[in-house]
Amino acid sequence: xxxxxxxxxxxxxxxxxxxxxxxxxxxxxxxxxxxxxxxxxxxxxxxxxxxxxxxxxxxxxxxxxxxxxxxxxxxxxxxxxxxxxxxxxxxxxxxxxxxxxxxxxxxxxxxxxxxxxxxxxxxxxxxxxxxxxxxxxxxxxxxxxxxxxxxxxxxxxxxxxxxxxxxxxxxxxxxxxxxxxxxxxxxxxxxxxxxxxxxxxxxxxxxxxxxxxxxxxxxxxxxxxxxxxxxxxxxxxxxxxxxxxxxxxxxxxxxxxxxxxxxxxxxxxxxxxxxxxxxxxxxxxxxxxxxxxxxxxxxxxxxxxxxxxxxxxxxxxxxxxxxxxxxxxxxxxxxxxxxxxxxxxxxxxxxxxxxxxxxxxxxxxxxxxxxxxxxxxxxxxxx
Amino acid sequence: xxxxxxxxxxxxxxxxxxxxxxxxxxxxxxxxxxxxxxxxxxxxxxxxxxxxxxxxxxxxxxxxxxxxxxxxxxxxxxxxxxxxxxxxxxxxxxxxxxxxxxxxxxxxxxxxxxxxxxxxxxxxxxxxxxxxxxxxxxxxxxxxxxxxxxxxxxxxxxxxxxxxxxxxxxxxxxxxxxxxxxxxxxxxxxxxxxxxxxxxxxxxxxxxxxxxxxxxxxxxxxxxxxxxxxxxxxxxxxxxxxxxxxxxxxxxxxxxxxxxxxxxxxxxxxxxxxxxxxxxxxxxxxxxxxxxxxxxxxxxxxxxxxxxxxxxxxxxxxxxxxxxxxxxxxxxxxxxxxxxxxxxxxxxxxxxxxxxxxxxxxxxxxxxxxxxxxxxxxxxxxxxxxxxxxxxxxxxxxxxxx
Ligand SMILES: Cc1cc2nc3c(=O)[nH]c(=O)nc-3n(C[C@H](O)[C@H](O)[C@H](O)COP(=O)(O)OP(=O)(O)OC[C@H]3O[C@@H](n4cnc5c(N)ncnc54)[C@H](O)[C@@H]3O)c2cc1C
Numbered sequence: 001x002x003x004x005x006x007x008x009x010x011x012x013x014x015x016x017x018x019x020x021x022x023x024x025x026x027x028x029x030x031x032x033x034x035x036x037x038x039x040x041x042x043x044x045x046x047x048x049x050x051x052x053x054x055x056x057x058x059x060x061x062x063x064x065x066x067x068x069x070x071x072x073x074x075x076x077x078x079x080x081x082x083x084x085x086x087x088x089x090x091x092x093x094x095x096x097x098x099x100x101x102x103x104x105x106x107x108x109x110x111x112x113x114x115x116x117x118x119x120x121x122x123x124x125x126x127x128x129x130x131x132x133x134x135x136x137x138x139x140x141x142x143x144x145x146x147x148x149x150x151x152x153x154x155x156x157x158x159x160x161x162x163x164x165x166x167x168x169x170x171x172x173x174x175x176x177x178x179x180x181x182x183x184x185x186x187x188x189x190x191x192x193x194x195x196x197x198x199x200x201x202x203x204x205x206x207x208x209x210x211x212x213x214x215x216x217x218x219x220x221x222x223x224x225x226x227x228x229x230x231x232x233x234x235x236x237x238x239x240x241x242x243x244x245x246x247x248x249x250x251x252x253x254x255x256x257x258x259x260x261x262x263x264x265x266x267x268x269x270x271x272x273x274x275x276x277x278x279x280x281x282x283x284x285x286x287x288x289x290x291x292x293x294x295x296x297x298x299x300x301x302x303x304x305x306x307x308x309x310x311x312x313x314x315x316x317x318x319x320x321x322x323x324x325x326x327x328x329x330x331x332x333x334x335x336x337x338x339x340x341x342x343x344x345x346x347x348x349x350x351x352x353x354x355x356x357x358x359x360x361x362x363x364x365x366x367x368x369x370x371x372x373x374x375x376x377x378x379x380x381x382x383x
Numbered sequence: 384x385x386x387x388x389x390x391x392x393x394x395x396x397x398x399x400x401x402x403x404x405x406x407x408x409x410x411x412x413x414x415x416x417x418x419x420x421x422x423x424x425x426x427x428x429x430x431x432x433x434x435x436x437x438x439x440x441x442x443x444x445x446x447x448x449x450x451x452x453x454x455x456x457x458x459x460x461x462x463x464x465x466x467x468x469x470x471x472x473x474x475x476x477x478x479x480x481x482x483x484x485x486x487x488x489x490x491x492x493x494x495x496x497x498x499x500x501x502x503x504x505x506x507x508x509x510x511x512x513x514x515x516x517x518x519x520x521x522x523x524x525x526x527x528x529x530x531x532x533x534x535x536x537x538x539x540x541x542x543x544x545x546x547x548x549x550x551x552x553x554x555x556x557x558x559x560x561x562x563x564x565x566x567x568x569x570x571x572x573x574x575x576x577x578x579x580x581x582x583x584x585x586x587x588x589x590x591x592x593x594x595x596x597x598x599x600x601x602x603x604x605x606x607x608x609x610x611x612x613x614x615x616x617x618x619x620x621x622x623x624x625x626x627x628x629x630x631x632x633x634x635x636x637x638x639x640x641x642x643x644x645x646x647x648x649x650x651x652x653x654x655x656x657x658x659x660x661x662x663x664x665x666x667x668x669x670x671x672x673x674x675x676x677x678x679x680x681x682x683x684x685x686x687x688x689x690x691x692x693x694x695x696x697x698x699x700x701x702x703x704x705x706x707x708x709x710x711x712x713x714x715x716x717x718x719x720x721x722x723x724x725x726x727x728x729x730x731x732x733x734x735x736x737x738x739x740x741x742x743x744x745x746x747x748x749x750x751x752x753x754x755x756x757x758x759x760x761x762x763x764x765x766x767x768x769x770x771x772x773x774x775x776x777x778x779x780x781x782x783x784x785x
Pocket of ligand 1: 273275276280283284285286342343344345346347349421514515516517518520521522523524525547548549550551600758759760762763764765766767768769772784
């Protein structure tokens with residue numbers, strides 16, 4: 001297979017992107033975002049249990065728009081849309097610094113659709129229908145290798161029993177269920193665990209990114225029936241490996257949307273803020289970094305669309321292209337974050353100024369599924 | 384910077400400082416001490432740090448180079464030794480950074496005899512905290528654009544305006560204030576004042592929240608605040624020249640009057656390396672990762688380079704332009720600190736997502752906090768961009784933008 005023209009971006013994808021941008025601008029704009037997460041800084045970082053506010057009504061609206069069903073195959077009640085569409089939607093989520101389990105649901109979907117089991121299909125159906133689900137696969141060392149779970153799965157008469165802790169679980173408190181990677185005698189499998197199942201404890205982290213909700217999920221002898229084993233034996237590891245390009249591409253797309261927001265917002269500021277009787281953008285010391293941001297966003301965005309397209313049509317190139325996209329997005333995010341604060345000057349150093357929300361989201365995004373140096377190391381292994 | 388170039392008296396003073404600091408360094412308090420003056424400061428931090436500055440002052444480690452008549456030690460070339468030894472030992476920093484670093488040298492240079500005798504002693508001892516009211520919402524990099532007005536009324540001046548990002552104003556007794564007495568001339572329409580802050584009628588201090596989520600600086604509003612003419616510094620219309628003296632000190636072009644203490648860049652580097660040896664990465668530690676190692680070694684070279692640049696600056700024969708190195712210092716150190724914190728976050732990996740209050744956050748989330756705060760330093764006291772403009776124009780002789 002070779003890649004289609006236009007990165008596979010056709011009418012459906014354009015409509016999805018444009019309507020998503022409009023919907024999020026109308027319902028999840030900066031004002032709404034600030035009301036949700038930045039309203040009171042003392043609550044944000046200092047309370048006993050860190051807050052994880054989100055707008056559940058908005059989530060239901062997104063479900064109605066079909067966003068939670070986007071990546072799921074039609075056999076599981078999904079829309080089966082191409083990865084370019086998924087990337088376009090994730091990009092809009094990043095542009096809005098969206099507080100929602102959307103991106104996490106897309107992660108879980110991408111992992112589950114690689115498992116050819118009734119349990120996986122049932123779980124995909126739940127997500128498509130609007131039940132938020134999160135992927136729980138990272139250990140307490142923060143390893144980015146997909147096989148490194150610390151959760152143990154002991155086979156039992158009617159399924160399995162899970163014990164251990166999954167760390168750095170995104171949107172843990174918004175999720176109704178977790179797709180848990182757990183290690184059994186045969187290898188790594190994937191298990192669907194309801195958040196309110198006996199033996200599940202969610203221990204929220206205090207995170208720097210106000211748009212994120214992250215936690216440790218502790219599983220103490222949690223019983224999982226056979227009908228909830230999405231990937232048995234060692235099939236989970238293979239499924240996660242096949243899903244990795246999609247996971248990387250989704251995060252990188254979110255980063256590109258956020259980077260574009262940082263570029264646009266900082267450029268707009270450089271046009272209105274005057275010093276020395278000139279708009280800031282008059283000075284090359286301001287102009288050049290803005291253009292560098294633009295170049296970086298464009299490179300990362302193109303790599304993201306290329307990766308998405310490869311997932312759809314050139315699977316043997318997908319990992320390579322997806323790691324390139326995440327590596328490029330990582331460098332871009334670091335640049336755009338730093339420059340957006342610096343070029344706003346004193347204002348940019350305050351809580352009042354919106355740029356910090358995207359700065360912190362980008363910082364967090366850089367870590368998800370591996371930073372840029374990690375991606376490049378894995379790329380080297382593929383060459 | 385080190386003992387090799389000390390005179391015998393200076394060498395003796397250095398020994399004294401070391402001994403005194405070792406014997407008198409205060410026990411670590413139960414609460415978190417700020418690393419820098421732009422960090423959050425609670426009342427308990429203030430009390431602790433003020434007491435520490437007073438103790439150092441009484442021992443002769445602060446204000447060492449100021450004339451005795453103004454509460455100083457009456458020496459020459461002693462202050463840099465005391466400040467260096469304080470940083471080397473990593474004792475708590477001197478709380479009155481703006482007073483010591485900027486207000487004191489400005490008053491010494493431009494103040495009246497009465498002003499020097501009244502203001503310098505309690506400034507040096509830390510009994511009166513100072514802040515700097517230069518920036519305004521509309522005037523940051525372009526400092527001469529300040530609009531806060533000073534209108535003459537007999538023996539008084541009436542002040543109206545809005546200062547912003549004012550570090551330490553919440554604790555300050557006094558402010559050095561740049562205000563406009565005439566709108567006819569951008570530069571010559573400025574006059575420089577000493578202004579009472581705490582409890583002064585017509586003065587409101589409002590805390591601002593920093594990007595870190597903590598308080599740390601403020602906005603200060605003047606509504607018909609009255610200050611007597613004897614608090615004017617230098618002549619009416621000379622405000623810009625006086626402010627240039629302040630900025631020369633603020634931007635590192637002059638030896639500090641005696642701030643010191645706080646964590647040194649060497650200490651931070653050691654902490655960074657220790658972090659790398661501890662944090663897991665790719666099945667080993669971050670220290671085992673060649674990419675991380677290379678980046679760490681780049682920092683090691685930069686830190687040593689920073690030290691040696693400043694050693695060399697003391698050797699006249701090896702210095703090409705008198706302002707070349709002094710003006711570079713703030714730029715170099717602020718960007719070095721920013722890059723160190725950024726690397727720390729990469730070393731922490733997934734753990735860098737954890738922030739203040741999370742018990743699993745490495746080093747109590749000190750590095751994410753330092754990374755956020757590092758932008759305060761590349762912006763405050765002349766942004767990195769403005770510092771580069773100044774170096775380009777003053778040292779390299781490039782054409783001026785204006
Ligand atoms: C933590 C902190 C503490 C502070 N404490 C104090 C204090 O105690 N007292 C006080 O008076 N002020 C204080 N300030 C204010 C500080 O001095 C100003 O923020 C700073 O001078 C920049 O001005 P600005 O914020 O108006 O940015 P702007 O001047 O609006 O600059 C915005 C961006 O444009 C760039 N830029 C502007 N002009 C040029 C040019 N000619 N060439 C190239 N680039 C340019 C800047 O580098 C910056 O990146 C503090 C600021 C911070 C962040």
